[in-house]
Amino acid sequence: MKKIFLAFLCSSSLVACQTKYDGYILNGNIGGNSEGMKVQLVNEAVYPPVTIDSTVIKNGRFQLKGKVDRPGMYQLIIDKTGQDDPSQMLASRFYLENSVISYSGHVDSLRTYYWSDETFRKDPVIKGSASQDLYDRYLKSIADLRKQSGTINEKYLEVYHRPAMDGIFNTEEGIALIKQENEINKKLNIAQWKFIEEHPESIVGYDLALQFLQGMYVNLTVPQLEQLTALITKAWANIPPMAENFKTIADKAKTMAIGEKYQDIELMNPEGEMVKLSSCVPEGKYVMLEFWASWCGPCRGEIPHLRHVYQDYKDKGFEIISISIDEKKTDWDKAMKEEKMVWKQLCDPNGFNGPVAQKYNITGVPTCILLDKEGRIFKTEMRGAALDAVLQELY
Numbered sequence: 001m002k003k004i005f006l007a008f009l010c011s012s013s014l015v016a017c018q019t020k021y022d023g024y025i026l027n028g029n030i031g032g033n034s035e036g037m038k039v040q041l042v043n044e045a046v047y048p049p050v051t052i053d054s055t056v057i058k059n060g061r062f063q064l065k066g067k068v069d070r071p072g073m074y075q076l077i078i079d080k081t082g083q084d085d086p087s088q089m090l091a092s093r094f095y096l097e098n099s100v101i102s103y104s105g106h107v108d109s110l111r112t113y114y115w116s117d118e119t120f121r122k123d124p125v126i127k128g129s130a131s132q133d134l135y136d137r138y139l140k141s142i143a144d145l146r147k148q149s150g151t152i153n154e155k156y157l158e159v160y161h162r163p164a165m166d167g168i169f170n171t172e173e174g175i176a177l178i179k180q181e182n183e184i185n186k187k188l189n190i191a192q193w194k195f196i197e198e199h200p201e202s203i204v205g206y207d208l209a210l211q212f213l214q215g216m217y218v219n220l221t222v223p224q225l226e227q228l229t230a231l232i233t234k235a236w237a238n239i240p241p242m243a244e245n246f247k248t249i250a251d252k253a254k255t256m257a258i259g260e261k262y263q264d265i266e267l268m269n270p271e272g273e274m275v276k277l278s279s280c281v282p283e284g285k286y287v288m289l290e291f292w293a294s295w296c297g298p299c300r301g302e303i304p305h306l307r308h309v310y311q312d313y314k315d316k317g318f319e320i321i322s323i324s325i326d327e328k329k330t331d332w333d334k335a336m337k338e339e340k341m342v343w344k345q346l347c348d349p350n351g352f353n354g355p356v357a358q359k360y361n362i363t364g365v366p367t368c369i370l371l372d373k374e375g376r377i378f379k380t381e382m383r384g385a386a387l388d389a390v391l392q393e394l395y
Helices: 002-018 130-141 143-165 171-198 203-211 222-235 240-256 297-316 329-339 355-360 385-394
Strands: 024-031 038-043 050-056 061-066 072-079 089-096 100-106 125-127 266-268 274-276 286-292 318-324 344-347 367-371 377-380
Touching: 024 072, 038 061, 050 061, 072 203, 089 100, 089 130, 130 143, 130 171, 130 203, 143 171, 143 297, 171 203, 171 222, 171 385, 203 222, 203 240, 222 240, 266 355, 286 297, 297 318, 297 329, 297 385, 329 344
Parallel strands: 024 100, 286 318, 318 344
Antiparallel strands: 024 061, 038 050, 038 072, 072 089, 100 125, 266 274, 266 344, 286 367, 367 377
16 A cells, blocks of 8 residues: 555656646745735836736735746836835846746845845745746856956955045056956856857847847957857747847847947037037047936046046047037036036937937947047947056057
């Protein structure tokens, strides 16, 4: 009888393990005083993001059921007050797929909706999602590098960034830290590329590949973009919309790839005249295109350092062109007068709806692009000591 019972248990377990679910079942277990808090499952792959399901926590538990077309990154939000106030929300992202998934965390330690430097905050424990398991493996493989990067960033803030806000530029110390950070970033990029090559057919590999293409900075060459596109589109050939989406984004990214010529656009000069950017970019010089706005605090905060490096390098062949996205010329004029910027100034009065956003994919400021002597994209997002390091190498 015992043997028969054990055989039945093994058989039942096997069937359970092999069960294929037509959709997902997300079982949540939230510790702490979480009774009655609202839970929302959000699809951020579309814009604006869409809440696909919601419920409330009862006795520390919740359950959501549904079906997704394919695995993907979703956000789970716990609204502590039920007032739709982001400052009172907890939020985490994870890979959802059609399986039975458990989500465990404590209401007092889950990560907040807005970024927080509270070190006790942590991600939930997710089990049952193969895609999340794969992503966790990737994160574990780069954990040490990310920790090293965090340590260097903290040191950089202390040694360079905070003093720079008071007009004190500890250039050599900052450059030394930036060089360390650059080496770590190279290793991180290599690890990311390797992971993509090993898992191109997974949604994790797909998303990591997209990270190289999306955003304002495409730090790849056209051949690298083509190699990545070939890898992903082949792996996703059986799902044409995904393959076509990747190719479309990659083709757009090529215009801002390292080594490509800058995009010539029409902008306004301080006299109110529309001029071509090419009429302002000098030949045979390294040129920094600095995109900014009068209303942008971080942009204004960068200007003292730009004045500093311009004074040091303007006679050595370095030029800056500041391009504002102010829609009101009076605001732009006032800021230029206040900041006393002596280098070239241009403006796109159409803001984020103008050629700056369309041709340069500018979705936020400050942003900068460094052009080489032939007008080709050489570096992107050179801030603080990172710009100091590049200019020191060039001159």
